[in-house]
Amino acid sequence: xxxxxxxxxxxxxxxxxxxxxxxxxxxxxxxxxxxxxxxxxxxxxxxxxxxxxxxxxxxxxxxxxxxxxxxxxxxxxxxxxxxxxxxxxxxxxxxxxxxxxxxxxxxxxxxxxxxxxxxxxxxxxxxxxxxxxxxxxxxxxxxxxxxxxxxxxxxxxxxxxxxxxxxxxxxxxxxxxxxxxxxxxxxxxxxxxxxxxxxxxxxxxxxxxxxxxxxxxxxxxxxxxxxxxxxxxxxxxxxxxxxxxxxxxxxxxxxxxxxxxxxxxxxxxxxxxxxxxxxxxxxxxxxxxxxxxxxxxxxxxxxxxx
Numbered sequence: 001x002x003x004x005x006x007x008x009x010x011x012x013x014x015x016x017x018x019x020x021x022x023x024x025x026x027x028x029x030x031x032x033x034x035x036x037x038x039x040x041x042x043x044x045x046x047x048x049x050x051x052x053x054x055x056x057x058x059x060x061x062x063x064x065x066x067x068x069x070x071x072x073x074x075x076x077x078x079x080x081x082x083x084x085x086x087x088x089x090x091x092x093x094x095x096x097x098x099x100x101x102x103x104x105x106x107x108x109x110x111x112x113x114x115x116x117x118x119x120x121x122x123x124x125x126x127x128x129x130x131x132x133x134x135x136x137x138x139x140x141x142x143x144x145x146x147x148x149x150x151x152x153x154x155x156x157x158x159x160x161x162x163x164x165x166x167x168x169x170x171x172x173x174x175x176x177x178x179x180x181x182x183x184x185x186x187x188x189x190x191x192x193x194x195x196x197x198x199x200x201x202x203x204x205x206x207x208x209x210x211x212x213x214x215x216x217x218x219x220x221x222x223x224x225x226x227x228x229x230x231x232x233x234x235x236x237x238x239x240x241x242x243x244x245x246x247x248x249x250x251x252x253x254x255x256x257x258x259x260x261x262x263x264x265x266x267x268x269x270x271x272x273x274x275x276x277x278x279x280x281x282x283x284x285x286x287x288x289x290x291x292x293x294x295x296x297x298x299x300x301x302x303x304x305x306x
Contacts, residue, residue: 007070009034009155009187010055014064017050024050026211027064034154035185037177037201039192039219041286042208048191049087051208052159055189056085068155081110084153086144088160092132099128101143109151116180117150123172137164145173149180157189170194174201195283207286219282226285227262230254231275239273246288258288 010032017025025047032038042048053059055066057073057080066072068079092101098121106112121128124142132140141164148156162170178201181188189206192198205222207215215222226246229236236255244260258280259266270277280288 038204039202047211084151086148111152120146199282230256
């Protein structure tokens with residue numbers, strides 16, 4: 001099976017997974033085009049891992065459907081051989097050494113690049129003879145990163161791949177991922193809570209909160225859509241009346257508010273009103289968005305202070 005270039009890598013419709021009364025994933029509907037890097041973002045317990053297990057056919061949905069390259073993933077070898085799922089919970093037999101992991105990988109991944117894997121082993125300062133059970137948590141995470149990158153699977157999913165990696169090792173991962181993605185495009189889904197660290201890698205953000213997809217948008221669009229306006233409380237309150245506000249901070253007579261949707265005209269109007277307009281980082285935006293936006297006010301400043 002060779003995925004068609006024009007097709008979607010992933011399509012979920014009404015995807016739901018319940019454990020008793022708990023909806024770990026609740027009516028998730030989204031699509032992921034091929035050859036993109038998507039961040040699957042959300043708080044611990046938001047449903048990220050369950051969603052990834054549904055996507056890769058390791059869990060059966062309570063309802064809804066998921067398709068990888070147009071086909072169901074559950075017990076479908078033709079689909080799964082084009083998928084690599086790297087989980088921080090990956091376990092290996094006690095007697096396994098790194099060389100055993102690398103030797104077995106070609107049986108699972110048709111695009112496996114042994115030379116690239118060997119380069120990565122050196123970069124992460126590992127040796128093929130090391131026993132898996134003797135490795136630190138960071139070294140085990142590095143093995144997952146190596147397998148995920150060298151698999152060159154058309155759909156590669158990393159579930160918190162950096163756990164235990166120090167800052168230098170994480171940067172090696174990010175640099176190698178971006179460079180190899182440029183040479184060998186494929187669909188990458190990266191689950192992480194280090195949003196600011198990976199924000200420059202991401203083309204698309206898929207944010208899950210309490211099992212529901214709350215953001216599904218291009219990262220550039222998210223960055224350009226929100227802004228922080230700051231100034232006197234009176235001036236800021238006048239400006240944000242009727243607007244969707246994600247966050248506000250009061251300091252004496254000054255107010256700073258993060259506004260969800262700001263186009264060029266809005267930014268110009270804010271500056272004309274004497275307000276400072278600043279950017280919002282992707283992490284700030286997502287943290288504030290999952291905290292819930294306030295309902296746009298229909299009360300004017302004059303009415304509120306009358």
